[in-house]
Amino acid sequence: MASVGVLPPIKKERLAPDHPPKTSSIGNEVMPPITQTVQLSFSKKGTHEERVRRRLKKLRQQLPLLAKVETYRIQNTFKHNLCLDILQGGYHESFSQIFNLMQLQQLVRLQAGPESVLWTKKLLHDEPEKLTVMKEWLTRAEDMELEEDFESVYQCYHELAKYFQTTCNEDKWISDTFFDLALDATAKLKDSDGRLMAEAHCNVDLHSRKIGSYLEATDHFEVFYQLTEDKPEWVGDTGDTLRTEACRQLCLIYSVTATKLGTNPHQRDQHLEYLQKAYDMANEGGGVHLEGVASYKLGLAYEKSRESEAAFKYLTVYKDACMITNDDKGLGKAYQAMAKSLQSLGKEDESIKHLEMFAEVSEQSHDDRALSEACSSLGEVFNSLGEYDQAVDNFTKAYNISRALNDDATISVARMLYGIATAHKMTSVYMRHIDCVEEKGFMGRLMEWKDARTEEIANSCIECEKVEYEADKVTDAQIRQQSRERQDTDTKEAEAEEANEDDKGSKDAEDSTESEEDASKDVEESKGATEDN
Structure with missing residues (x-):
């Protein structure tokens, strides 16, 4: 029997894996075994300050190298750098305009004092956006001026003026400055029909009126009115002609000027003169409504000057304008003012008719306050004429309406007028009974x-x-x-006396005939006696 041999033991390496080797995903290659150990290090590489220092050093290495001029630009203010850029570009006029505006603002601020509101506002050199816009348009305007393209120069200044109109109220003076520069640019235009100059005057006028300079606005608008004469083809943005716009603006300015002059009793003639100018402008191109308002103011001024006939004439124009525009409230005011003028002229019956129409219009338009005024006016007229019954009736209506409106001031006046009319009504009867x-x-x-x-x-x-x-x-x-x-x-x-006189006359005639016959007989007898002798 053959002997079975014993297999030798498998020798394992110290770091060999217990499992068979894994294959890689690419092909069927066997991954080599790991023969080295991973050593973990827990030592700190510097403190926190050192890490920050190294990071900043890396950032500095990434920055480009700066020239000396670029370094100064970082150190200087925005205003300083802007002025340098403008001067380096050769725009000396633009630099002067910007610099003068900043200096003027600082001067006004210093004159106002530290307690002024101006010290709470930002200065122009602290607003980069506004300075940038000014630089852009002013340099462009200077380029166009060198090319003698004054129409483009006008557009640049006009855009700057509109920009500062939309920023804030404190920049209105800057807008005014650029409107004036735009007007100066139109004076240099050659072979122009004058429309740009007219528009420039209009812009200056509108801005002057907004800031309250009405006298300056009047001068510019009168020039604007003259330039638009016989120019029906000049149409504005609203669809109306520039001539119509000039008439409207002049009417408004004349009305405001007249209102200011009306406060001084020594300037009554100038007050009427400006109101007459306002009416003429409104009559030319102001429209029905503006013409009516101007005629109403002029009529009241004439009535105040005790020229009732002229007042009634212009108040009639206002009444017709209100009827065209269906202005019931204005129509009532017209009837009331016309009644006052008629009363001054002594036409009491017509005055009462106009006051009754005033009351009717007020009632139809459901204007209770105007109806109360109409009833009070009717009561005053009837009271002055001695018709105390009608006066009491009208004052009663006015009092009841005032109570319905719950107007304390009107109630007290209506109560007083009612009491006066009632006393007048009882006076005649009272005096009769005393007698x-x-x-x-x-x-x-x-x-x-x-x-x-x-x-x-x-x-x-x-x-x-x-x-x-x-x-x-x-x-x-x-x-x-x-x-x-x-x-x-x-x-x-x-x-009877006539008959007696006739009888006497006949008797006298008979007596006269008898006396004549006797005289003739005496003459004949005297002749016969002389003949006998």
């Missing part, structure tokens, strides 16, 4: 009424007034009958 002292005990009742204010005396007064009225009717009829009888007797006596 009736013959009635027994009447004076005692009158004194009691003054203490208690009862209705008995009023009722008795009314009855007495009715009796006196009937008595007056009787006496009037008797007087008329007597006058008629007297007239009849007078006519009869006159006829």
Whole structure:
């Protein structure tokens, strides 16, 4: 029997894997065994400051090398660098304009003092955006000026002015400066029809009016008005002609100037003069509404100057304008003012008619406040004419409307007017009863009424007034009958006297004929006697 040999033991290496070797994903190659150990190191490589220092060093190495000029640009302010760029480009005029504006702003701020509001606002050299915009447009304008393209120069200054109009209210003076520069640029235009100059004057006028310089605006708008004469083809952005725009703006400026002059009683003539100019401009191109408003102001001014006929003329124009535009409120104002003018002229009946139309229009338009004014005005007119019943009725309406509106000031005035009219109404009856002292005990009742204010005396007064009225009717009829009888007797006596005069005349004629015959006989007898002798 053969002997079985024993296999030798498998020798394992110290770091050999226990499992069969793994193959790689690429092909079927066997990955080599790991023969080295990984040693972990827990030592710190420097402190935190050292790591930051090394990081900054790497960042510095990545930065490019800077020249001396570039270093200065980083150190200087934005204003300084901007001015250097402008000067390096050769734009000396642009630099002067920007620098002068900044200096002027600082000067105004210093003059105002540290307690002024200007010290809370930013200065121009601290606003990079505005300086950048100024640099862009001013340098472009300087280039266009060298090329004698003054139309482009005007556009550059105009854009700058519009930009500073939209920034803030404190920059309006900068906008004014560039509007003036744009106007100066239009004066250098050659072979131009004058439209750009007209628009430049208009822009300066509008800006001057916004900042309150109305006198300066008036001068520029008058030039604008003259330049647009006989130019119907010049149409603005709104679709209206520039001539129409000039008329409207002049009307507004003249009205504002007249309002300021109206506060001084020594400038009343100038006040009327400017209002007349405003009406003329509105009549030329202001439209129906603006013409009506101007005529209303002019009419009130003439009425204040006691020229009621001229006032009524212009107030009629305002009334017609309100009727065209369906302005019920304005129509009521027109009727009220016209009634006042008619009352000044002594035409009380027409004044009452206009006030009644004022009340009717106010009632139709549901304007209770205007209706209260109309009733009060009617009451005042009737009270002045002595028609106290109608005055009391109108004042009562005004008082009730004021109570409905809950207007304390109007209520107090209406109450006072109602009391005055009621007192006037009772005065005539009261005085008649004072004269009736013959009635027994009447004076005692009158004194009691003054203490208690009862209705008995009023009722008795009314009855007495009715009796006196009937008595007056009787006496009037008797007087008329007597006058008629007297007239009849007078006519009869006159006829009798005429008849007597006729008889006397005939008798005188007969006597005269007889005397003539006697005279003739005497003459004949005297002749016969002489012949006998």
